Amino acid sequence: MTKKGRAIILMMDSFGLGGAEDAAKFGDAGADTLGHIAAARGGLKVPNLAALGLLKAAEASSGAAPQAGPQEGAKINLPAKYGFMREISRGKDTSSGHWEMAGSPVQFEWGYFKPDYPSFPEELIQKICAEAGIPGILGNKAASGTEIIEELGEEHIQTGKPICYTSADSVFQIAAHEKHFGLDRLYKLCEIAFKHVAPYNIARVIARPFEGEKKGEFKRTKNRHDYSVKPPMVTVLDEIKNAGGEVISVGKISDIYAKQGITKAVKASGLEELWNATLAEAAAAPDFSLVFTNFVDFDMAWGHRRDTEGYARGLEYFDTRLPELAAQMKEGDIAFITADHGCDPTYKGTDHTREHVPVIMFGPGVRPQFIGGRDTYADLGQTVAEYFKLPPLKFGKSFLND
Structure with missing residues (x-):
C-alpha cells in the first residue's frame, strides 16, 4: 500500500x-x-x-x-x-x-589530524603518493580552502603536486586544478586517499577542484565531491x-x-x-x-x-x-x-x-x-x-x- x-x-x-x-x-x-x-x-x-x-x-x-x-x-x-x-x-x-x-x-570519537605543519603522518603521505604516482604534496596543514589555493595554486600548476590540507573537522582535503591536474585524476586520488586514511578513523576525504591561471584568479568549481564513511x-x-x-x-x-x-x-x-x-x-x-x-x-x-x-x-x-x-x-x-x-x-x-x-x-x-x-x-x-x-x-x- x-x-x-x-x-x-x-x-x-x-x-x-x-x-x-x-x-x-x-x-x-x-x-x-x-x-x-x-x-x-x-x-x-x-x-x-x-x-x-x-x-x-x-x-x-x-x-x-x-x-x-x-x-x-x-x-x-x-x-x-x-x-x-x-x-x-x-x-x-x-x-x-x-x-x-x-x-x-x-x-564514538573521530580521528583528527593536527593543525600545524606537518598535519599528516609521513607514512600516510608516502603510501598515497606511491599508489597515485604523484611527486609529493603541497600544504600539509590546517587551512582555509580558498586561502591555501590562493597561496599554493601557482606552485601546484608548476609542480603537479596536489594541495592537501585539513581543518578542525575529521577531514583530509585535496585541492587540484581541473584542467592542469584533471578532475578525474583528482577523484581517483581522493579514492586512494580515502582508503589509506581509514586506519586513522577520518570521516571524509573531500575533492576541491579549482580553476584559474594565477594568484587572484583562482576559484573553486562546483565539482566538489566528498568521500565519506557510512553512518x-x-x-x-x-x-x-x-x-x-x-x-x-x-x-x-x-x-x-x-x-x-x-x-x-x-x-x-x-x-x-x-x-x-x-x-x-x-x-x-x-x-x-x-x-x-x-x-x-x-x-x-x-x-x-x-x-x-x-x-x-x-x-x-x-x-x-x-x-x-x-x-x-x-x-x-x-x-x-x-x-x-x-x-x-x-x-x-x-x-x-x-x-x-x-x-x-x-x-x-x-x-x-x-x-x-x-x-x-x-x-x-x-x-x-x-x-x-x-x-x-x-x-x-x-x-x-x-
Whole structure:
C-alpha cells in the first residue's frame, strides 16, 4: 500500500541558534550564529521564517530574542511546529550532525589530524603518493580552502603536486586544478586517499577542484565531491528506501551519507541553484518521497569565511523562496527547516560552533505548536519515520502528533 504524502528537509548548513549547554567543552561558549548576525547587522528581514516561529525558537534556545527588528510582509501562511534541538553526537562536524538528524548519532570519537605543519603522518603521505604516482604534496596543514589555493595554486600548476590540507573537522582535503591536474585524476586520488586514511578513523576525504591561471584568479568549481564513511547504524533514509519509497538528495546530501538510503542524487551548488533544484524535485516527487537538501553556502561561503554580511543576505534570500515551496505543498505534505551545527561568523577562528539548531515543521495539516528543546537531533528522523508509518528508529522521539 502506497504511503501518502511527501516530506522535504531544508538543511541550512551551520545555522545555529546558540544556547548549547556543552558549548564550553568545545571552546564555543557564547556562540550564537543567528543572534550575533542579527545584532551585527542591526536587523534581518526574514518575515516568512519569523511567521514559522524561527525567532521564538531562537529566543527559547539562547535566552534572548534576536535583534532582527520588525518582521512585516510574510507571504507564507501555513501552520508550523517550532523549537530547537540539542546534539548528542560527540563532534560538531557535518557528518555527525546529518547522521544524527536521520537517527544515527555518532557516539564514538573521530580521528583528527593536527593543525600545524606537518598535519599528516609521513607514512600516510608516502603510501598515497606511491599508489597515485604523484611527486609529493603541497600544504600539509590546517587551512582555509580558498586561502591555501590562493597561496599554493601557482606552485601546484608548476609542480603537479596536489594541495592537501585539513581543518578542525575529521577531514583530509585535496585541492587540484581541473584542467592542469584533471578532475578525474583528482577523484581517483581522493579514492586512494580515502582508503589509506581509514586506519586513522577520518570521516571524509573531500575533492576541491579549482580553476584559474594565477594568484587572484583562482576559484573553486562546483565539482566538489566528498568521500565519506557510512553512518554507524540504519537511518530513516535507509528505512524509506527499503520500504519502497524515494529519497531524493539535492546538493551534497548523497556524499554525506555515502550514498546510503539515496534513490536519486541531484547535483546543485549555490543558494539559488539549490533552491531551484529543491522546488523542481519537490514538485515532481511522488507520494512516499523525501526530498533532502543541504544549503551549503551558509557554512562554506559565509560561516567559515566569517562573512557576517554574506550570511545575513543569504538568510534573507532563503526567506524569499519559502513561499514558493509552500504554494506547491499539497494536503498531507510536511517540510522541515533545520541545521547540522553552528558556524558563528562573529566568533573567533573559522571553525564550526557547538550550538542548538532550529527545528521547524510546517505544512497544510500541521497543528501549530511550540515543541520546546528536543534532546537530540534524532527527533527529526523519528518524526519522519512516524509520518511514513515506518518502524521506530533506535534514537529520537517523534513530535509529529505533539
